[in-house]
Amino acid sequence: MPEYKSLYRKYRPKTFTDVCGQEHITKVLQNQVAGQKVSHAYLFCGSRGTGKTTCAKILAKAVNCLSPDNGSPCNACDICRGIESGGIIDVIEMDAASNNGVDNIRDLREDAAYTPGDANKKVYIIDEVHMLSTGAFNALLKTLEEPPPHIIFVLATTEINKVPATILSRCQRHDFRRIPPEVIAERLNYVCGAENIKIEGRAVDLIARLAGGALRDALSILEVCAAEGADKTITFEYASKISGYFDIEKMTGLCACVKDGDAAGALRIFWDMYDNSMDCNNFCAALLEMFRNIQVAKLAEDPLRHINLELSEAKKITEIAEGFDAAEIMRCASLISELIINLGRYTVNKRVAVEMMLFEMCLAGDRPNAPAAQVPAKKPPAGARNFDRYADLIEAVSAENKMITPYLKSSRCVIDEGAKKITIYTDNEFKADLLKDAKNIAVIARCANNFLGDGYSVGIERQKPEGGEGSGNSIDDIISSAE
Numbered sequence: 001m002p003e004y005k006s007l008y009r010k011y012r013p014k015t016f017t018d019v020c021g022q023e024h025i026t027k028v029l030q031n032q033v034a035g036q037k038v039s040h041a042y043l044f045c046g047s048r049g050t051g052k053t054t055c056a057k058i059l060a061k062a063v064n065c066l067s068p069d070n071g072s073p074c075n076a077c078d079i080c081r082g083i084e085s086g087g088i089i090d091v092i093e094m095d096a097a098s099n100n101g102v103d104n105i106r107d108l109r110e111d112a113a114y115t116p117g118d119a120n121k122k123v124y125i126i127d128e129v130h131m132l133s134t135g136a137f138n139a140l141l142k143t144l145e146e147p148p149p150h151i152i153f154v155l156a157t158t159e160i161n162k163v164p165a166t167i168l169s170r171c172q173r174h175d176f177r178r179i180p181p182e183v184i185a186e187r188l189n190y191v192c193g194a195e196n197i198k199i200e201g202r203a204v205d206l207i208a209r210l211a212g213g214a215l216r217d218a219l220s221i222l223e224v225c226a227a228e229g230a231d232k233t234i235t236f237e238y239a240s241k242i243s244g245y246f247d248i249e250k251m252t253g254l255c256a257c258v259k260d261g262d263a264a265g266a267l268r269i270f271w272d273m274y275d276n277s278m279d280c281n282n283f284c285a286a287l288l289e290m291f292r293n294i295q296v297a298k299l300a301e302d303p304l305r306h307i308n309l310e311l312s313e314a315k316k317i318t319e320i321a322e323g324f325d326a327a328e329i330m331r332c333a334s335l336i337s338e339l340i341i342n343l344g345r346y347t348v349n350k351r352v353a354v355e356m357m358l359f360e361m362c363l364a365g366d367r368p369n370a371p372a373a374q375v376p377a378k379k380p381p382a383g384a385r386n387f388d389r390y391a392d393l394i395e396a397v398s399a400e401n402k403m404i405t406p407y408l409k410s411s412r413c414v415i416d417e418g419a420k421k422i423t424i425y426t427d428n429e430f431k432a433d434l435l436k437d438a439k440n441i442a443v444i445a446r447c448a449n450n451f452l453g454d455g456y457s458v459g460i461e462r463q464k465p466e467g468g469e470g471s472g473n474s475i476d477d478i479i480s481s482a483e
Helices: 023-034 052-064 078-085 102-112 134-145 181-195 201-210 215-226 236-243 248-260 263-275 280-299 311-322 326-343 350-363 390-400 402-409 429-435 438-452 475-482
Strands: 041-045 091-095 122-127 151-157 172-175 384-386 412-416 421-426 457-462
Touching: 023 052, 023 172, 041 052, 052 078, 052 091, 052 122, 052 151, 091 102, 102 122, 102 134, 134 151, 181 201, 181 215, 201 215, 201 236, 215 236, 248 263, 248 280, 248 311, 248 350, 263 280, 263 350, 280 311, 280 326, 280 350, 326 350, 326 402, 350 402, 390 402, 390 412, 390 438, 402 429, 402 438, 421 429, 421 438, 429 438, 429 457, 438 457
Parallel strands: 041 151, 041 172, 091 122, 122 151, 421 457
Antiparallel strands: 384 412, 412 421
16 A cells, blocks of 8 residues: 655645745855855744745755756755655755754764765755754854865754854855735645645635745645545535634624624624534634724725735725724724733633623724723712722723723723722622632732722722613623524
8 A cells, every 4th residue: 555645745846946935045055056156054934834845855956966956956866856855865955953952063073074885965954953052053063163075964943033143154144035815825735736636616725825935834724625525626615614713704893893893793693603512713714814904904005915815805894994002003903912911820711801802802992883881970978079090090000900990991980088998889799799809909909009008908899870770781681682
């Protein structure tokens, strides 16, 4: 039974011209090989799946090929076939993630002193080079400074910031770009044709977008989708389900609800997605991406170029952006970001936390038709006045507990200096119960006493809207309306 190869291995480029989306690099390398002006050390940097290791192997074949074709390997001679199969020992691949010590580099230096066995050049490909220890980098530096004439180093990294400047200055650096979705889609169509995979055009575009600029990721997603069976067509819906992609139509509708202040509608959409196995962390990440797109549509001169969605979907985003104030978009994005940070730290019931975030997003702001979030004015107790440093208090509390910051922002605070008490008035029972938690009270009191001096206590009170219970601003009303 023949060995099965994954699609990304089977369709790995074998010549420089086959590499997708990196023409600014492959053309240079090809010209250097053709002109016999190959450097002794290269540094390939860029995100995963963009072709760094692939180009390194093509370069190794090209400099050793017996019948090169204008700087590209022929892939037919004994040397090319031997390198491709791993049978030529003069091309050494090393993973610095698991071989990152001084001893590993010392062994490499000792081996580098020997001339090649079958090839003209010994090529050392060190992947994830940023994971080498300080001692290992120092040991490698000596060889890079005075390399033997038969040695070529190709260092690959996804984190260029972790590579010492002493190494950077001794290598020819090439930055690999994320591959554009349209280029990935073209390659996917080629692979599907070669493998007789039936797939909808929208599904190809979806996979190309989900890959995030990494062709290897795109081929891996395609491979999972293709397991459905050769006689079945991969639909957009099936690709969405398999890849865990969020329903863009529902997410767009949810954003429209936030714009209009329709908390009931937003919750209803979230519940539908949650019941269909949408993970809360993934939901928040998807929602943040949507608000990023809305902000781009609001501010960019040519937003459709920068919104990574289908044209029809991108146009819906631009329509939503028209009804949003830029500052309000940022407020919503901040709420999402805070929840993403805190979901893994404090939140036990993630579903409730997301619901409260959506409720908060739908309340305040400069949007048309949005219900007011501020608490109606009420005569404070005798001797009390509004706390003029409430914004400073909120900022101080935020440094210790970001979770309760949004609930403080939508509340108001008065101070009774005679009774040495500050009272926070909020507009619904959920917020009041949350702020009354002993830990939250302790944080607020500690921060307040830093401004006012010791001895001040903190009270939390619910203040009903002037319209009574049926005003639509309480969480109970929102849930009841949605149900």
